[in-house]
Amino acid sequence: MGCRVTQGHSDPQHLFLRQRLQALDTGWDELGRMWDGRQHHLARAHAFQLFLRDARQVQGLLSNQEYVLSHTEMPSTLQGAEAAIKKQEEFMASMEASGERIQGLLAAGRKLLAEDPIHADKVREKVDSIESRHERNREAASELLGRLRDNRELQHFLQDCQELTLWINEKMLTAQDMSYDEARNLHTKWQKHQAFTAELASNKDWLDKIDTEGQQLRAEKPELEAVVTEKLRGLHGLWDELESTTRTKAQCLFDANRAELFAQSCSALEAWLAGVRAQLQSDDYGKDLTSVNILLKKQQMLENQMDVREKEVEAIRAQAQALSQEDANTTEVDGTFRAVEEKFQGLRGPLQDRCARLLASKEEHQLNRDLEDEILWVNERMPLAVSTDHGKDLPSVQLLIKKNQTLQKELQGHAPRVQELLGRRAGPAGRLAALREAWEELQAQTELRHQRLERSQAAQQFYCDAAEAEAWMGEQELHMMSQEKAKDELIAQAMLKKHLVLEQALEDYAQTIHQLSAQSRDMVASGHPESERLRLRQGQVDKLYASLKDLAGERRGQLQEQQRLCQLKRDVDDLEQWISEREVVAASHELGQDYEHVTMLRDKFREFSRDTSAIGQERVDGVNALADELIAGGHSDSATVAEWKDGLNEAWADLLELMDTRSQMLAASYELHRFYHDARQALAQVQHKQAQLPDELGRDLNTAEAMQRSHSAFEHDIQALSAQVQQVQEDAGRLQKAYAGEKAEDIGRHEQAVSEAWAALGTRSRCRRQLLLDTVDRFRFLRAVRDLLLWMDGVLLQIEGHERPR
Incomplete structure (x- = not known):
């Protein structure tokens, strides 16, 4: 914001503001670095304290392990040895579980060594101590488990020896019984x-x-x-x-x-x-x-x-x-x-x-039993083969197919046994014929059921695929029916992009719909028992897909409208922001401190007005064209678009009016300050000319004539000032009509000063001219007198020099 305000300005106030902003950025960056440093220091201290806490807990755990390992005794019975081994294995399992915690602590300690050099010595000492104790405990546990297993083998051997000893002692009593004398x-x-x-x-x-x-x-x-x-x-x-x-x-x-x-x-x-x-x-x-x-x-x-x-x-x-x-x-x-x-x-x-x-x-009896068993086996499986249950959905059909496949595998595995029985000639003919007939019927019915189940699976698979397609299209329909409106252009673009992806997925899904249609046509053409239901379900899928495509097209149009509306909104907001920024300049009341300042402000504002008019008119025309296009296209938010357009044009008209007002104010200020400048300059020149008028009138005729000629040149020079003074007087007269109050009086004072100085200069010039004329006449008279006196003196000398008549 600060950069935007100071950008393009070189006056002292904006330069000072820019320096203050730069100092603020520097201070903020320094504060951020100090904050990060403090945060890093506290984080390292926190990590060190956490490490110490975990280290104390782990050291306590290691101490408990060392106590258990050092106080485990070897049992003296097989049952005790097995219990001790089980207990030791459970203890080692708990050690392995706690080992992950210890390794995590060691890893944290090594990481802390690399990140915290201040506490490195203490951390390294803890890590080395814990790691060595953990390794010693693991070795001691493994060694103890080995000794317990050796003790179990010994106890097992001793128990076997004891059992055999007891048996031998028992048999020894029998062997030592000598009661056989009778x-x-x-x-x-x-x-x-x-x-x-x-x-x-x-x-x-x-x-x-x-x-x-x-x-x-x-x-x-x-x-x-x-x-x-x-x-x-x-x-x-x-x-x-x-x-x-x-x-x-x-x-x-x-x-x-x-x-x-x-x-x-x-x-x-x-x-x-x-x-x-x-x-x-x-x-x-x-x-x-x-x-x-x-x-x-x-x-x-x-x-x-x-x-x-x-x-x-x-x-x-x-x-x-x-x-x-x-x-x-x-x-x-x-x-x-x-x-x-x-x-x-x-x-x-x-x-x-x-x-x-x-x-x-x-x-003989086995053959009869085998024939009866096989006939019974066939009769038990016959209901499954002739079953009319073909499943109500795909999972149930697949389960029935697996059962039928299992039955077929049973038939394949049982076929050698049946063929072996049917191949015997010594068996009863009636039972053999009954078995052969039942066996062939079971095989035929199993194959027919397989075919029926395959057709049912195809239909259920179609229904399942159709249901999945309907579910998928229903899910897409929820997206298509969304009434969510974008809040800005980026969201609008993202929503349109997402919709285009969904629409492309919908286009790609056409292949699935075509496959479903082909499946249904094939099954109907093959005379499937559910042909009518298949045609109806496929019609529903096709209708839903067609309506979804129409809905997708409508949603795409809505999103495109929203995108263009958001684009217009962004352009309007940007342009209004740009107009607001320009209004800040156009609404400035700074009219300059002097003639040079107001000249600089006028020139800059002229350039500003020229750029603003050219760029702004082009942008306003572009936004108006887009708004007109949206309105002409029947956009659903045409009223809003028209409101935005009117507001923008009003803001642009206000800016143009402000710029015109600013231009007039600067022109008036320029005229005023130029008058002051011209008046001061004219007054200075008049005063300078007054200062150039000497009081000396010459010591002789030559100097007097020279001064007369110089004064003629001076009068010629001041004649050039008359037009400037007259312009000042005319400007003063015009400005006094435009201003009132103190400024009119100030204008009058400047004009009066110039006029009075000019009048004084004219008076002095005329007086000096008259004085110089009088001085020249005087010096001419004196020269004539002097010449006459000299002539008279010469005549006298001639008179006196002539000889007197003798």
Whole structure:
């Protein structure tokens, strides 16, 4: 604003104002720099205090971590070790979470080092301390976690050793039970001991596993070698003792009442063989698949028992051989054993025959079951294949298509099984035919449903696309129907530009509308069941698109009108502002302090008026032309445009009037000051001429005549002043008619001074001329007298010189 006021002015007041404005800008800039400096200093101090606060919090956190790490003990149980590891992992997770905070603090500290050299030493000390403690805590936590995991492995090994030790001690009680002196139930005790021996053999892997773990633990953790070695040595000692006790008990059982043990063993085996023989003679091979499977499981159990009993036969053979060596009557023992062995071996064939018959029965029942299952499987899926539910919208149709595709994949995956069943010739013909017919019908219906769903998907996709198109066009319609008016030209241009983008998007969307139309035509041409609905929906979309394009054209016209109106408003405002600025100059009451000043003001204002008239008239004509164009075009705001035009023309007329008034005032001031200037100049010249009039009249005739000639020249010179004095008098007479009061009196005083000086100059000039004429006459008379006297003197001398007559 200040630059606009002082621009183009060179008078002292404007120059002083410009200097004050420059000083104000300099002071404001200096204040801004001081403010920025203070702000920067306070920001650094604030950042340092924040760093110290965060550093104290982090140091407390590190101290807590150090306390936890230094007071964690190794648990003495496996459960405690696992709990300690879980607790340590949670603690390390919390350390990682707090690590981000620590790293953030370190990053803030390094940034503060670069920005704040004043507190650099304290910040660097804090950063180094926190970073080193954090790293030590991380290393200590990792080391502690490793030791806890090693302790868990040790506790796991020790627990395994303890469990095996308890088991060995429990079995040792059984092995040390020597209550077998009585012959009653001797065979049962022998069988139990055989089972006990088998249990020991099966659990030998447990000891081997613990031994392997111990060896691996010693190799990986040398510090645990003493503990592991001691535990393994104790386990092996207990195991060896158990095995020795078991062998001793077996030998004692066998040595006590060998004959009775042999007889009971043979008797028990024969009884078992009789029961097996009765089962093998049964004609029941199952009435259905379930009963056949039950019989097969029983058959499998018999075969397993045969394998177990075979070991019992070997034990009886050993008993028979031992009795033969001790007793001379070996014929009875051998006969008994051979009878039992023959009965045992004689069951092998019947057992295999029954197994084969059961398998054949199972295959027959399995085929019937498979055919029933496949028919049931096909019938279960048939309702889905023949379903008339084709979906109500696109997601439901797509879901149905996925289900149908899943069904087709099931059919593909199930086809080999069905073909395998249909390829069997031994099955019942009726069931095979029913399966083949149901299978073919299911495949055909699935394919037909796929086609129906595809057509439904195409229609639903069209409806969805049409709905999206309608939604999109509805959204665009909201923009098109907007009644928002721009407040200035920039907003109007932005709104028009945005609308043109929307309109271009609308033009581009025509491709989508055409695609929808093509889709609907194709579906109608193919005889789609919903052809009428498709045609109706496409008609709605086309109608909506056409109406939207019309609306877009109307909105574009409105925005263009608004833009032109805003452009006119801007031109009017700029021109009115320009006129207002010119009015400030045109309305100035400064009329000059003197003739030179008013001459400068008049010349500048003439240039100002010339520029203003030329530029302003052109701009006013341009704005009027634009306003007339808008009014002639039927603009909706024609009344406002006419009002703006009238206001602008009125302001322009006022400016022209002000300039004319200013020109007249400056002309009048110029005339006045020129009069004063001419009057002063004429008075000065008159006074100068008065000063040039000498009082000397000459000392002789020559000087008097010379002065007379000089005075004639002086009178000739002052004659040139007469026109100037007369002009002053005429101007005074004219100005006194235009002014009144003090100015008229001042004009009269100036004119009177000039007139009086001129009259005095004329009087003095005439007087001097007369004096000079008188002086010349006097000097001529005196010269004549002198000449006459000289002649008379000469005559006297001649008279006196002549000789007197003699």
